[in-house]
Amino acid sequence: MKYLIPFLMVLVFTNVQAQYPGVNIPGSEVRKITSKIVAGQEYELHIMLPAGYKAGDKKYPVVYLMDSQWDFPLVTGLYGEYYYDGFIPELIIVGVTWSGEKANYDSLRLRDYSPTKVAAMPGSGGADQFLAFMKQELFPFIESNYKADGENRTLMGCSGGAVFTLYTLFTQPELFTGYAAATPYIPWDNEVLYKYEQEFAKRRLGNPVRVYMTMGDVETTRPVYEKFAAHMAARHYPSVRLHSKILENTGHGGTKHETYARGLQYVFERPQLNLAASVLNSYAGNYQLPDGRTMQLKNEHGQLALYFGSNRMFTLYAASETDLYATAQFVNIHFEHASGKPSGCWLETYGNKQFAKKIN
Template identity: 45%
Template sequence: MIVITNYPGKAFRHGRLITKLLIFMLLPLSTIYAQQQETIPALPKVEIANSEVQTLTSAASGQEYKLFMHLPANYRATGKKYPVLYLLDAQWDFPLVSAIYGEQYYDGFIPEMIIVGITWGGSNPDYDKLRMNDLSPSAISEVPGTGQGERFLQFIRSELMPFVEQTYPASKNDRTLMGSSMGGLFTLYALFTDTELFDRYILTSPASSWDNGVIYTHEKAHAARSENLPVRLYMAHGELEGNLDGFHKLIAQLESRNYKGLQMKTKILEGIGHSGTKAEGYTRGLQHVYAKPALSLKSEILDQYVGTYRTSQGQNINIASENNQLILIYPNNFKQILLAETDHNFYIKGQFMQLEFKKEAGRVSGLQVQGFSGGEFLKKVN
């Protein structure tokens, strides 16, 4: 133990000796560590495939925004227009949503799409303050600078969307808005004030208590203007977070309107707090807003597809009809239900597989099967 007193006695001199000894011993170690730091090569960083960053400064506000773009593979060569998902708070949630997108696309729940993650740029952006300002539909005196929601929505409408649609093969007719917490509040604000700007809305844990529940007033104003709300809407809330009563109130208010065209689904996520709602909420939200139809077809339509189809390797696949549904039967007798998207296009839920029955001269000639890794035509042999 080093003892330091207020006079230069033996203990003090002994302490100085030990201190010098420690410095002498540790100095070579620090030199070695510094040399190691210089010789260790920089390791590559983890990157998200098929992504890039754009910068867009609003002409109206002067605010710089960073756009985290996730793009379909080979999108420039396909000649297709892609649905667009506009994600709020990309500074936190872009990696999560990119991963969710990959999983849901692989499982056949959603189409290929462009993700536009919106966040704030500039030097050392204060995300908490900037998001509070831009995502709030009204100002509150306790938080100066808030209430810029309409300005931010105008930026998305008049500057961001034109930029995205001019730069990328982005569809103007298939847009989704996704946000959580204050982002969920803003998503509701966009829904009630400029409904048709987006076709699909996904939100979790909305800050519906903001400014004494001003969002309920916006919903009432929309109901007074129109009996229509022609969108797909998914809302989720954590069981363990606050303001659960406010979430139930929002659901009840929407259900009481009987809006024409509204396809709404809601869920209370068991055992989940505020920040944890996004993983499951965004996953189930994408499944809902991009849900394919499951048509009930007449037996005479289904019966024409019943038979045996042969692969290019000579294996026979059977199609049967049971309980007014088509059943795909593999050589090992494994069965899967085919759901009807149209009268000749079918799919398997939770799997990347599209099936299209082909006709020649009015008769079914075969089956085009498209999987994640490629497609094949199966000729009808019986």
């Protein structure tokens, strides 16, 4: 009876809670797609659209997240934080999971994420089919129904999902421009990922990719991971920017938030170009905003600095010759030209964009 009472209490608590509506994530929606490639499997897509999605015809980078049944709330929360700080652009997030109230995530993950069949793991070895589903069915669905940039995709996964992420990198690297792999299980099938990596090292990629990988420092597979990460780093792949990190005092499940947060920041990190002094000097001067306020740009030791009055606000870094940004806060500046000279700039801050006319 002492075991029955707590069980009944859980039932009562659950029933009471069921009377209240669930928590929804603003800006998100659920779509479903049935695959002809993966044996008629119905997948559920958790989709987050950026706040400015309905304005204009702009296309957005897409982040494809594995194991959305667990990690969609985490990643959408991280996206909001890092976008607010100006570290990442507006994104579409597509979380992929399996439909059904009684979906067996363990067996479905094993089937879709594992690259090879292992006799002791029945149902394994379906990564090629799942990858074909993404390429031939999922991408066309997303890119025909949403303003998605098919040239700017990122893949993120953890554990088995990270094995699939690295397998995709090694076998079809052209599908994504960014990869974030949290605690990949390198020992899978006698470390078979080495075989795929060996073939990948022989390739010359048409477009560069960025890869961010992690492992928790208390995990038992840490030595195997460190050996594999060092092997990758020693390759010095010509078109791959690679970063590996051991996360302090972190176990298997705890790697997700830092990997996805830092991974997104790494994948979308903008360059810091050195602009010619003549370009910087042409931008330096006073600018008037629509409300009458003025701001000043100064060339200080080869970089522009933004001032409001006598207050130095930000150092600006150049992503291109006409696009500059701050790292301390969400600030983007795009310069416009007339008759070969700067006529003003668009000043974009979080939730606001206005044109500042150059007055001298």
